[in-house]
Amino acid sequence: MFAGKRPLSRSTIKFASRLLLGRSRAHFQDHFPGLRLDRSRASGRIFYRGIEAGSLHQTDILCCDNAAAAIYVVGSGPSINECDLRRVESRTAILLNGAIHLMALDIPEPLAVAVEDERFVWRHFDLMRERVVPGTICLLSVGVIRAICERDMRWLADKRVILVDNIKKPYKHKRRESSELRALDFVVVSEGPEQAGISLDPDKGVFQGGSVAISAVQFAMACRPRLIGLFGIDIVNADQPRFYETTGGAAYSGIARAEKRIIPHFVLAKEIASARNITFLNFSAISALRRYEFGYDDRFSRVGSEAAQ
Template structure:
């Protein structure tokens, strides 16, 4: 119904309807559920004040099973999607943030998130925040320190926009990819949730970024926290050449501009070592 009666420029709002409402106030959002006030989101500007020098962005590739986390400071970690299992397994401590850009993950795995400590910083796109309210209600929303991962070209509550209308220092683009440098303005997708963690690193202006569990191989194999019987579908194979590689090439070009070092800790990754060098810092 929303899509039928809404202008095309607002159709990106459909998956965050009908119960969630976000109201912008300076650099935060007030969160409402079914008309009732829930909380205020944290500020991306405030998070930047907590930025570590080094950041580990941890995904869910099977190589995670061969990684060592004993000496890893949890405050340096950003976990994407099911990587939260590492907290539940006591392999890392409280992360800097958890990032989810997929409402489907919320619907299928919300119980993993609710097992996280109360007050965990949870960064969600609007559709995923709506999904959390649907499956976990008001108490589920209140369990977390919420943050909105807005769409750079599809901002919440506003019509679609061109990147040309955004501040020029808030993004970089190539012929086939776009990269956010300021999560106040929003983020871009490229077919892998790891790109959220990468853009978090640029927002924080870290000196070194380590990509963990970023395999992009064995597309038919379960993630480290799944089994063959409950593995969710993945579109990585189709997205790899067309979207993911161009985004990673732009990542490395921009990292050089910002004097940021980026490493891939997956020993089984399909990503060329000539593009992102390998680090064995977490090898068992």
């Protein structure tokens, strides 16, 4: 129905917000019109057009017993087809965007799902309705929550939503400049032109670095697992169909174009994690991360798994 793009009305609101509100408040379009998030208490509430639509939770609900050992961040790159995900323990995987397909395949009980770009909602809301079961932890951005409410606000009622708030452009607050970000006591910001950042307290906001995987990693790090594993974070082959798509039927992906923005966040996350005794492992043999000391680990390789049977 929407061909993967925002409806014209949303594009108009986005343009008008930039024009009327200026750079510092243009992101207010994410919650306009009708979305209000009440975070006055630990357990927050979601309102849409004055009606309560769902509840907001804190990051601690992610940090279950299984997640203490390992949390896997699962993207939708083509390399997923080379991995035996049946061996991923239940309630350890954060499924990003189209990886939600795996809930009907190899990962029926993920730790959470994460969607940060509202365009995914416009293109794949039927998938979300079909696969994301009641009680699922959902990491959702402001814009995604509002887009879901526009499609069907009832969907949120039985999900456990954790807000993915953009630390640079926080909900109902003006854009933070670099000096303001560096002054925050719960963030680490790198030097250099890309100015990568990692939030140590994702309930107060996360750095959105060109891929929802960056946000998911910050939530994973907050749980302090011994291992954070990366599946399907390929980056280099974004021109190829995702693992669930067919040739000729693939939606556009800008992730390869954003590589220079994405990689510094991963590198910084790995440095911080190492100091906290958290190990990063990359399970994609073709990932761009291999060029940045995220060595390939083949323990989930489908070839090795089938040979052992």
